[in-house]
Amino acid sequence: DAKTTQPNSMESNEEEPVHLPCNHSTISGTDYIHWYRQLPSQGPEYVIHGLTSNVNNRMASLAIAEDRKSSTLILHRATLRDAAVYYCILMASNYQLIWGAGTKLIIKP
Amino acid sequence: DTEVTQTPKHLVMGMTNKKSLKCEQHMGHRAMYWYKQKAKKPPELMFVYSYEKLSINESVPSRFSPECPNSSLLNLHLHALQPEDSALYLCASSHRALTGQKNGYTFGSGTRLTVV
Numbered sequence: 591d592a593k594t595t596q597p598n599s600m601e602s603n604e605e606e607p608v609h610l611p612c613n614h615s616t617i618s619g620t621d622y623i624h625w626y627r628q629l630p631s632q633g634p635e636y637v638i639h640g641l642t643s644n645v646n647n648r649m650a651s652l653a654i655a656e657d658r659k660s661s662t663l664i665l666h667r668a669t670l671r672d673a674a675v676y677y678c679i680l681m682a683s684n685y686q687l688i689w690g691a692g693t694k695l696i697i698k699p
Numbered sequence: 700d701t702e703v704t705q706t707p708k709h710l711v712m713g714m715t716n717k718k719s720l721k722c723e724q725h726m727g728h729r730a731m732y733w734y735k736q737k738a739k740k741p742p743e744l745m746f747v748y749s750y751e752k753l754s755i756n757e758s759v760p761s762r763f764s765p766e767c768p769n770s771s772l773l774n775l776h777l778h779a780l781q782p783e784d785s786a787l788y789l790c791a792s793s794h795r796a797l798t799g800q801k802n803g804y805t806f807g808s809g810t811r812l813t814v815v
Contacts, residue, residue: 690741
């Protein structure tokens with residue numbers, strides 16, 4: 591079965607870039623890679639997703655390894671409001687989401 | 700409107716009570732979901748509705764009973780719950796159940812349920 595592995599927590603300084611890694615060595619060819627984040631007392635919020643190519647949006651960038659066995663979420667300039675739990679998720683061709691355990695991102699002022 | 704609205708935000712119920720959680724979206728999404736999230740864990744899928752029909756039940760105990768009255772509403776009826784059912788219950792929606800991979804999910808803020 592596919593699974594995703596993320597570090598439990600990471601710390602970063604405010605206004606510096608943050609690179610959040612995710613390993614998904616058992617990903618299948620049609621699985622999309624999604625990232626969501628969850629702020630305290632909130633539901634998960636969509637951040638970005640991709641299949642093979644790197645992706646950019648107003649929130650973040652997603653770098654996907656050439657073999658697709660890992661990916662990195664990049665926050666270009668972290669702010670205190672980016673402190674959250676970040677989930678790396680594989681989205682299969684049906685409804686199924688394979689959630690990682692999440693990385694708690696701590697931003698230091 | 701780009702939100703999924705869940706009510707109530709907090710609920711405390713006894714083990715013999717009957718209560719309902721409500722979820723509403725007006726984005727035209729045709730798939731809706733119930734998730735259960737325990738502290739410091741990722742959400743776990745409970746039910747999937749596609750075009751107002753139940754398409755997935757992840758072996759959820761019958762004390763949880765979902766209902767989809769129309770394409771905008773999703774309810775979760777609760778009866779005879781146990782203390783271990785205390786959790787954050789999240790509702791989500793997507794354009795279509797089988798193409799969530801492209802469009803992503805919109806989650807509500809959840810109902811924090813405590814069973815006493």
